[in-house]
Amino acid sequence: MRLVILEDYDLASEWAAKYIRNRIIQFKPSAERYFTLGLPTGSTPYGCYQKLIEYYRSGDISFKYVKTFNMDEYVGLPRAHPESYHSYMWNNFFKHIDIDPAHAHVLDGNVEDLEAECQAYEQKISEAGGIELFVGGIGPDGHIAFNEPGSSLVSRTRVKTLAKDTIVANARFFGNDLSKVPTMALTVGVGTVMGAKEVMILITGAHKAFALYKAIEEGVNHMWTVSAFQQHPRTNFVCDEDATLELRVKTVKYFKGLMHVHNKLVDPVLSIKDQ
Amino acid sequence: MPSNKSVSDAPISQFINCRILRDHCLQREDLWVRDGKILDPEKLFFDEHGYADKCVDCEGSIIAPGFIDVQINGGYGIDFSQACDDAGSGVSLVAKKILEHGVTSFCPTLVTSPPHVYHKVLPQVKVHDGGAHGAGVLGFHLEGPFISLEKKGAHPEQFLRTFSSGGFRDLMETYGGLDSVAMVTLAPELDGSQSVIRDLCQKGITVSLGHSVANMSQAEEAVQHGASFITHLFNAMLPFHHRDPGIVGLLTSDQVPAGRTVYYGMIADGIHTNPAALRIAHRAHPSGLVLVTDAITAMGLPPGRHTLGQQVIEIQGLHAYVAGTKTLSGSIATMDMCVRHFKHASGCSVEEALEAASLHPAQLLGLSHRKGNLDFGSDADLVLLDETLNVKATFISGEEVWRK
Numbered sequence: 095m096r097l098v099i100l101e102d103y104d105l106a107s108e109w110a111a112k113y114i115r116n117r118i119i120q121f122k123p124s125a126e127r128y129f130t131l132g133l134p135t136g137s138t139p140y141g142c143y144q145k146l147i148e149y150y151r152s153g154d155i156s157f158k159y160v161k162t163f164n165m166d167e168y169v170g171l172p173r174a175h176p177e178s179y180h181s182y183m184w185n186n187f188f189k190h191i192d193i194d195p196a197h198a199h200v201l202d203g204n205v206e207d208l209e210a211e212c213q214a215y216e217q218k219i220s221e222a223g224g225i226e227l228f229v230g231g232i233g234p235d236g237h238i239a240f241n242e243p244g245s246s247l248v249s250r251t252r253v254k255t256l257a258k259d260t261i262v263a264n265a266r267f268f269g270n271d272l273s274k275v276p277t278m279a280l281t282v283g284v285g286t287v288m289g290a291k292e293v294m295i296l297i298t299g300a301h302k303a304f305a306l307y308k309a310i311e312e313g314v315n316h317m318w319t320v321s322a323f324q325q326h327p328r329t330n331f332v333c334d335e336d337a338t339l340e341l342r343v344k345t346v347k348y349f350k351g352l353m354h355v356h357n358k359l360v361d362p363v364l365s366i367k368d369q
Numbered sequence: 370m371p372s373n374k375s376v377s378d379a380p381i382s383q384f385i386n387c388r389i390l391r392d393h394c395l396q397r398e399d400l401w402v403r404d405g406k407i408l409d410p411e412k413l414f415f416d417e418h419g420y421a422d423k424c425v426d427c428e429g430s431i432i433a434p435g436f437i438d439v440q441i442n443g444g445y446g447i448d449f450s451q452a453c454d455d456a457g458s459g460v461s462l463v464a465k466k467i468l469e470h471g472v473t474s475f476c477p478t479l480v481t482s483p484p485h486v487y488h489k490v491l492p493q494v495k496v497h498d499g500g501a502h503g504a505g506v507l508g509f510h511l512e513g514p515f516i517s518l519e520k521k522g523a524h525p526e527q528f529l530r531t532f533s534s535g536g537f538r539d540l541m542e543t544y545g546g547l548d549s550v551a552m553v554t555l556a557p558e559l560d561g562s563q564s565v566i567r568d569l570c571q572k573g574i575t576v577s578l579g580h581s582v583a584n585m586s587q588a589e590e591a592v593q594h595g596a597s598f599i600t601h602l603f604n605a606m607l608p609f610h611h612r613d614p615g616i617v618g619l620l621t622s623d624q625v626p627a628g629r630t631v632y633y634g635m636i637a638d639g640i641h642t643n644p645a646a647l648r649i650a651h652r653a654h655p656s657g658l659v660l661v662t663d664a665i666t667a668m669g670l671p672p673g674r675h676t677l678g679q680q681v682i683e684i685q686g687l688h689a690y691v692a693g694t695k696t697l698s699g700s701i702a703t704m705d706m707c708v709r710h711f712k713h714a715s716g717c718s719v720e721e722a723l724e725a726a727s728l729h730p731a732q733l734l735g736l737s738h739r740k741g742n743l744d745f746g747s748d749a750d751l752v753l754l755d756e757t758l759n760v761k762a763t764f765i766s767g768e769e770v771w772r773k
Contacts, residue, residue, distance in 0.1 A: 174411070174412075180415060184414060189411070189414070194418075195414045195417075196418040200415075
């Protein structure tokens with residue numbers, strides 16, 4: 095894995111955004127060959143989305159030939175609800191860029207047949223040629239997407255009942271009323287994300303530090319589902335200093351020592367204006 | 370990248386680089402329009418995979434809902450209360466000119482007149498939508514003749530009437546018909562007025578109290594029967610008294626039925642109401658304030674002397690005097706001037722000033738489900754303004770109808 099450690103949230107968001115930008119531009123996407131990007135929601139990737147929007151506005155990047163697949167969506171929450179992941183993606187990303195609406199895929203938690211929706215999503219991903227780069231976050235309990243502790247590490251897109259921890263953590267978005275928080279969600283599986291060519295996990299903040307420790311310094315364990323990515327050939331963890339607080343000093347020093355190598359991935363930062 | 374057009378083939382416009390008035394706040398958001406209505410871009414994106422056909426760069430302007438003037442007697446030499454054979458073209462001329470002031474809908478107002486004037490004029494103008502031809506007509510505002518003698522103001526005394534033969538019948542005899550009428554101003558102390566108020570409200574016509582010497586309990590009774598507006602607050606009514614606040618007391622009355630609001634018109638031209646009085650009203654009941662021009666024939670005419678009907682008027686700045694005197698003969702401020710003056714005099718926010726000229730009149734007339742706001746599904750009647758609230762462009766149903 096690459097463990098990329100930046101000083102703070104803003105720098106981590108910027109590094110991640112530059113990495114995504116360079117990957118897309120280097121790929122030279124076209125109408126015949128789209129760049130497929132997996133996307134997360136939540137407070138962690140917000141800064142990264144802001145930077146990507148900035149790069150679009152300055153004309154340095156286009157999402158015209160990018161297809162996106164979001165990781166998850168609540169079940170039974172109206173799409174127009176301000177806390178739905180559709181709303182999050184529209185307000186924080188899609189409405190600001192030039193992506194083709196037909197290529198912005200988000201699971202629909204309001205269909206009759208949720209199983210069929212999950213299977214169709216897996217189908218859409220394979221029809222798109224698989225995911226080139228899957229961007230994700232990590233929960234305080236080490237979950238990726240809604241793959242709660244105990245989820246199979248080879249799972250695919252499916253319906254999941256949310257863990258109590260997750261519901262409590264989400265209550266702040268629903269007026270602190272636990273009864274208003276959705277209890278089920280559709281989520282890509284650990285196996286689905288493992289199927290991507292490359293994975294980038296964003297982890298910022300001290301409250302995620304223990305989860306990061308469990309994910310990379312202990313073994314592969316279905317109780318900390320992000321640990322599955324120890325077995326992926328191309329995993330990047332992008333974090334801030336606070337997220338490393340539970341790691342061994344040796345681990346942190348080693349990867350900080352590699353920053354000059356990591357930074358070559360984002361410096362120089364590419365632009366479509368030069369093409 | 371064509372949209373899948375599963376809902377409509379009509380072109381979609383996206384107004385960018387603007388701040389829009391939505392949810393009582395100016396927000397940096399794009400405004401989307403299709404088929405003359407405000408469109409929800411998120412539904413367009415996810416349901417239809419649609420996107421804009423055309424972008425309108427607003428260069429940082431404010432976009433507000435088009436202004437609605439519920440009291441305007443004429444302008445540009447036209448007097449709506451004249452019994453002419455072509456009342457329609459007079460209304461159309463004014464309708465076209467007021468687009469320059471950001472007004473997209475209005476109620477042509479007739480002052481107290483003899484029955485033959487109403488019988489002649491009313492049938493000639495129907496409620497109709499606005500467009501490139503001019504602002505939309507929401508219906509007439511009939512100010513009088515069922516008003517108080519003592520508070521007639523500039524209305525001609527000989528044509529005042531009472532409800533002598535049973536209320537509603539007097540009304541129908543006088544006006545001839547109510548098809549194109551949106552609002553009636555009357556004095557609630559007149560005998561028989563309470564049942565008239567009920568009948569008018571049942572027909573969906575807004576009832577306003579004005580030109581009246583009603584005390585507060587008469588005014589409250591009128592509100593309980595359905596009256597919902599006060600015509601030019603403070604003018605042509607008893608002044609506020611601390612033991613009987615009269616009509617003015619409706620602003621803070623506890624007898625207003627639950628869920629209902631009493632709205633009140635204010636002529637914010639700096640002349641008809643002292644700014645301190647404007648502030649008192651605004652602070653007492655900010656959500657009821659409706660800006661009106663109460664403009665007369667001379668509005669829009671250049672400074673100097675003009676002969677209007679039987680009168681000679683002299684225009685100096687924002688004042689219109691009976692020529693050779695210092696007697697005010699009416700208001701000539703435009704709606705956008707009123708919005709700017711109101712903001713300046715009351716110290717209110719930009720949002721409040723804009724809502725007083727758009728949202729509140731729409732709410733008053735029961736039209737806020739489609740006018741007076743930029744909610745999804747509302748008519749795309751818009752006014753583009755600069756930082757100091759000068760009108761840069763006016764749109765009706767999403768089409769540009771005037772640009773500076």
